Amino acid sequence: MPSIDAPINLNCVDGASTDPWDDIERFYDRGFEFTGHQSGSRVWIDWFMVPKDERGRGQGRAFYGVVERCIRTFEGVREIRAYAADTGNGPTDEFWFAMGFEQTYPGAEQDDDKHDLRKTLDKTT
Secondary structure, three states: OOOOOOOOOOOOOOOOOOOHHHHHHHHHOOOOEEEEEEEOOEEEEEEEEOOHHHOOOOHHHHHHHHHHHHHOOOOOOOEEEEEOOOOOOOOHHHHHHHOOOEEOOOOOOOHHHHOEEEEEOOOOO
8 A cells, every 4th residue: 555645646547546435545544534425416525624734735635536536436426515614724615616616506695505515527527
């Protein structure tokens, strides 16, 4: 198994795992957490956590990339939904926007709607 600091190739080339579930285990071993559930054509991200000592180094982006690769293996999924709670621990909305998410209800004023985010999947990629 590669060291925990080895770069993870999200495109499955150059010897990287062709199974995204193998790559996600490497993140779990380092304290990253993710839970979600499928509801019809959507996958809801219920919990996504990057350990504090891993933040600010691009590891959250890499972890999300692996999570999305896993989600893309589910039959019939066309959308990912996430709720970017204001936890006081940093700019969660900005992270999700950088991952390609957008507000489900643009211009929403209420916190519940303001942080409800979605990403439409192009199944050809």
